Amino acid sequence: MDRIRVHGGRALAGTVPVNGAKNAALPALAAALLTDQPLRLTNVPNVRDVITMFRVLEHLGGQAAVDGSLCTVRMPRILEPEAPYALVRRMRASVLVLGPLLARTGRARVSLPGGCAIGERPINLHLEGLSRLGAEVDLVHGYITARSRRLHGADITFAARTVTGTENLMMAAALAEGRTVLRNCAMEPEIEDLATLLNAMGGRIGGAGTETIAIEGVETMHGAGHRIMPDRIEAGTFVIAGAITRGAVCVTGCNPKHLTALTQTLEGAGVPLVIQDDSIATGPWDRLIGRDIATAPYPGFATDLQAQAMALLTQAEGTSIITENIFENRFMHTGELRRMGADITLEGHAAIVRGPTPLSGAPLMATDLRASASLIIAALVAEGTSIVNRIYHIDRGYEKIEEKLGALGAAIERLRGEE
Numbered sequence: 001m002d003r004i005r006v007h008g009g010r011a012l013a014g015t016v017p018v019n020g021a022k023n024a025a026l027p028a029l030a031a032a033l034l035t036d037q038p039l040r041l042t043n044v045p046n047v048r049d050v051i052t053m054f055r056v057l058e059h060l061g062g063q064a065a066v067d068g069s070l071c072t073v074r075m076p077r078i079l080e081p082e083a084p085y086a087l088v089r090r091m092r093a094s095v096l097v098l099g100p101l102l103a104r105t106g107r108a109r110v111s112l113p114g115g116c117a118i119g120e121r122p123i124n125l126h127l128e129g130l131s132r133l134g135a136e137v138d139l140v141h142g143y144i145t146a147r148s149r150r151l152h153g154a155d156i157t158f159a160a161r162t163v164t165g166t167e168n169l170m171m172a173a174a175l176a177e178g179r180t181v182l183r184n185c186a187m188e189p190e191i192e193d194l195a196t197l198l199n200a201m202g203g204r205i206g207g208a209g210t211e212t213i214a215i216e217g218v219e220t221m222h223g224a225g226h227r228i229m230p231d232r233i234e235a236g237t238f239v240i241a242g243a244i245t246r247g248a249v250c251v252t253g254c255n256p257k258h259l260t261a262l263t264q265t266l267e268g269a270g271v272p273l274v275i276q277d278d279s280i281a282t283g284p285w286d287r288l289i290g291r292d293i294a295t296a297p298y299p300g301f302a303t304d305l306q307a308q309a310m311a312l313l314t315q316a317e318g319t320s321i322i323t324e325n326i327f328e329n330r331f332m333h334t335g336e337l338r339r340m341g342a343d344i345t346l347e348g349h350a351a352i353v354r355g356p357t358p359l360s361g362a363p364l365m366a367t368d369l370r371a372s373a374s375l376i377i378a379a380l381v382a383e384g385t386s387i388v389n390r391i392y393h394i395d396r397g398y399e400k401i402e403e404k405l406g407a408l409g410a411a412i413e414r415l416r417g418e419e
């Protein structure tokens with residue numbers, strides 16, 4: 001297993017472009033199941049979760065051809081509408097094939113995703129929604145089985161906002177008979193990006209990005225081209241990396257509007273930012289003041305940036321209270337940050353960070369995708385050397401992060417293979 005070694009203490013400087021969004025590319029690839037014609041997706045990030053989704057689509061009878069960040073996916077026919085345990089256990093987001101498979105073939109058998117490091121993560125809202133669209137849904141031997149002669153429109157209110165739940169239902173309803181209205185929807189930009197693709201495929205979806213989405217079902221959908229939106233979480237990660245080193249980093253090719261909760265928090269803490277249409281640049285700061293953060297569904301503070309922000313706030317004066325409201329177990333990084341010398345105490349869903357505390361380099365263990373990013377960020381300002389283990393987590397959602405940080409002046413490298 002590869003590891004990443006970081007020698008801390010250098011201020012980052014320079015420009016770093018962001019890739020397409022993992023969490024927009026995954027549902028876009030699943031949408032290919034809705035038609036027998038090719039989808040041409042550009043700006044697709046070369047990250048491990050995307051590769052896993054290719055495997056799922058190939059298992060279902062599809063072909064995925066990659067040429068740089070252009071990816072052409074064809075699902076001319078679907079052999080057996082099944083997403084096996086071996087693939088779903090690698091990536092929960094595989095559940096995104098459930099809605100489109102059911103809509104296209106009238107049948108789906110998808111391994112029920114188990115819990116993961118950050119929480120239980122049930123999919124009851126996905127299944128309840130599909131039942132409301134007329135599907136018979138069962139759980140047999142660890143697999144969700146769903147069948148329906150043809151899905152029909154319905155008026156569905158989500159009990160809680162769910163990103164992939166909204167995406168799954170949007171895709172299922174796109175080919176259903178009649179009109180569907182989804183209420184209390186998640187409003188993440190990735191949902192809007194998916195709706196743009198589905199409408200380019202001949203879908204009739206309105207309201208994506210708001211709490212209420214209306215879908216007029218169509219008989220068939222066709223091929224289309226679509227550029228995946230920029231990755232706001234990758235962008236936020238690099239902005240925080242620049243900020244923690246008091247560096248002059250310009251993150252380009254992003255949409256700052258998608259990061260308002262983060263940029264407001266950073267400016268409130270004393271980090272000077274220059275924000276333009278498609279870039280965010282950090283500047284050196286004198287004093288960093290503690291801030292409270294409470295994660296929330298979009299446009300609130302993204303839970304996927306909580307760990308990275310915590311690393312930064314270990315360097316802030318005073319107390320910062322970080323409340324995690326989305327996932328019940330998303331503080332796995334605190335133990336590792338404490339091993340570096342951070343002063344963090346956990347109380348229920350809150351982490352109390354006191355600072356500033358000097359950090360010292362240490363051997364570290366990554367536990368999930370965003371936790372691993374926070375450890376690398378902390379290592380950038382730690383005295384001495386850190387080695388981050390189990391970085392397969394970070395490769396799931398960041399393309400060559402060590403090369404990008406290296407290009408900004410970080411003393412960082414990937415160590416291939418075992419110790």
Ligand code: EPZ
Binds near residue numbers: 023121163304
């Ligand atoms: C998406 O996960 C993202 N993944 C996650 O990013 C992100 O953390 C999350 O949204 C929240 O923003 C993808 O888009 C592939 P949810 P998702 O359904 O859709 C509960 C990353 O780091 N819930 O919005 O699985 C759930 O347990 C990943 O890139 C139910 O109870 O998240 C959670 O507490 C990690 N029942 C809350 O809702 C359901 O049926 C929000 O989850 C569905 C969700």
